[in-house]
Amino acid sequence: MGKYRGRATTVLRPKTTQQVSDIVRWCASRDIPIVPQGGNTGLVGGSVPLHDELVVSLANMNTVRSFDPVSGILVADAGCILQSLTDYVAPHNHIMPIDLGAKGSCHIGGNVATNAGGLRLLRYGSLHGSVLGLEVVLPDGTILDQLTSLRKDNTGYDLKQLFIGAEGTLGIITGVSILTPPSPQASNNVILALPHFDNVQPLYKTVKRQLSEILSAFEFIDRTAYDLAVKHGQGRALSDEDVAGADCFVLVETSGGRREHDEEKLTDLLSSLLEADTPLINTGVLSQSPAQFSSLWALREGVTEAVSKEGKAYKYDISIPLASFKHVVDTTREHLRHAVKHVLGYGHVGDGNLHLNIVASAYTQEIQDALEPFVYELVASYRGSISAEHGIGAMKTHALHYSKNDVSIEWMKKIKALFDPRGIMNPGKVLE
Numbered sequence: 001m002g003k004y005r006g007r008a009t010t011v012l013r014p015k016t017t018q019q020v021s022d023i024v025r026w027c028a029s030r031d032i033p034i035v036p037q038g039g040n041t042g043l044v045g046g047s048v049p050l051h052d053e054l055v056v057s058l059a060n061m062n063t064v065r066s067f068d069p070v071s072g073i074l075v076a077d078a079g080c081i082l083q084s085l086t087d088y089v090a091p092h093n094h095i096m097p098i099d100l101g102a103k104g105s106c107h108i109g110g111n112v113a114t115n116a117g118g119l120r121l122l123r124y125g126s127l128h129g130s131v132l133g134l135e136v137v138l139p140d141g142t143i144l145d146q147l148t149s150l151r152k153d154n155t156g157y158d159l160k161q162l163f164i165g166a167e168g169t170l171g172i173i174t175g176v177s178i179l180t181p182p183s184p185q186a187s188n189n190v191i192l193a194l195p196h197f198d199n200v201q202p203l204y205k206t207v208k209r210q211l212s213e214i215l216s217a218f219e220f221i222d223r224t225a226y227d228l229a230v231k232h233g234q235g236r237a238l239s240d241e242d243v244a245g246a247d248c249f250v251l252v253e254t255s256g257g258r259r260e261h262d263e264e265k266l267t268d269l270l271s272s273l274l275e276a277d278t279p280l281i282n283t284g285v286l287s288q289s290p291a292q293f294s295s296l297w298a299l300r301e302g303v304t305e306a307v308s309k310e311g312k313a314y315k316y317d318i319s320i321p322l323a324s325f326k327h328v329v330d331t332t333r334e335h336l337r338h339a340v341k342h343v344l345g346y347g348h349v350g351d352g353n354l355h356l357n358i359v360a361s362a363y364t365q366e367i368q369d370a371l372e373p374f375v376y377e378l379v380a381s382y383r384g385s386i387s388a389e390h391g392i393g394a395m396k397t398h399a400l401h402y403s404k405n406d407v408s409i410e411w412m413k414k415i416k417a418l419f420d421p422r423g424i425m426n427p428g429k430v431l432e
């Protein structure tokens with residue numbers, strides 16, 4: 001995003017946990033601050049040095065340590081790229097419980113450190129559930145070995161949970177034990193064009209009722225996001241005629257056990273939606289081939305890149321009630337009418353997570369001041385979250401209080417001080 005630039009002169013790329021430990025111990029004895037770095041695909045500046053920190057990249061720790069095809073438990077070095085792990089477990093008929101647009105370069109350690117959400121959360125839940133064990137180098141260099149593969153372990157405080165989403169502020173994750181679900185036998189998807197946003201909520205209810213356990217994703221893109229994804233992407237999903245009159249789109253994915261059964265369910269869903277007295281959708285296109293399945297996903301996953309080609313993006317990643325998505329996008333748009341190029345909304349409707357992006361030709365203080373605290377106050381009015389899945393990084397430390405009360409922040413600070421009394425681990429991230 002080009003928002004942060006530090007003055008770091010050195011990047012170290014250790015190959016073993018022991019080397020990470022030696023580096024951290026050496027830094028701790030000299031009060032040298034460290035930025036742990038994964039695939040560098042974060043959107044809040046969490047892996048970027050702000051000053052002259054030492055960057056410790058996990059890129060050379062990229063070996064799968066073990067995989068048990070019966071339990072589906074994978075143990076991998078933190079620097080393994082998510083896509084390579086997906087490819088590794090695929091021949092065993094397993095998939096990773098997490099999927100996101102950045103899969104080709106993000107690291108599993110970074111995914112865990114940021115508690116990344118992504119496209120499969122609706123089906124498989126968050127990493128707080130899928131991660132069974134972690135190996136972490138603590139800020140004094142001690143190796144905390146919690147790399148167990150137990151489904152059940154009720155032996156007091158579950159320390160590993162503290163590192164999931166800590167964004168490298170409590171230590172460096174070096175190994176991950178994760179539960180991989182069996183691959184669905186069949187996956188299908190359909191894109192639906194809706195005349196009004198108001199229809200998204202009843203549509204979600206209908207889709208959940210009709211598809212029940214085979215529903216695996218319910219993703220939303222508004223008209224602006226769709227147009228940008230088509231403009232910068234590989235082709236269009238719908239004809240111009242289908243798109244005319246559409247206010248927004250929903251991508252529904254099913255992952256079930258029997259192809260014909262799932263296809264029949266999707267076809268029935270589509271017909272019942274189109275034949276209703278007051279249809280919730282204008283039209284829908286069911287993917288007919290693996291290539292079309294991928295291109296529908298590419299459209300949704302391509303929004304972020306399309307946005308970056310349009311200009312500089314001010315990004316908000318918020319959790320709010322689904323019913324308020326439209327209001328938040330519209331009020332922000334009205335609030336900024338003359339100052340920016342685009343205001344768009346997209347995201348993981350099924351998880352109540354809206355990505356609100358404001359695109360302008362440059363980052364300016366004027367736009368920043370118009371957006372903040374405006375957006376955060378709006379989010380707080382719903383008791384929402386100012387970061388649903390991207391984390392706090394360097395970008396949102398000043399806004400943490402909109403989602404966390406004083407007592408919570410005080411305890412977060414105490415935890416940070418306990419693990420990292422010298423403040424050398426990813427300073428300036430998460431907490432100010």
Ligand SMILES: O=C(O)CC[C@@H](O)C(=O)O
Nearest residue numbers: 101301304315347355357
């Ligand atoms: O760029 C964004 O704001 C969202 C990125 C990602 O979380 C997505 O869902 O596409």
Ligand SMILES: [Zn+2]
Nearest residue numbers: 118347355389
């Ligand atoms: Zn997202």
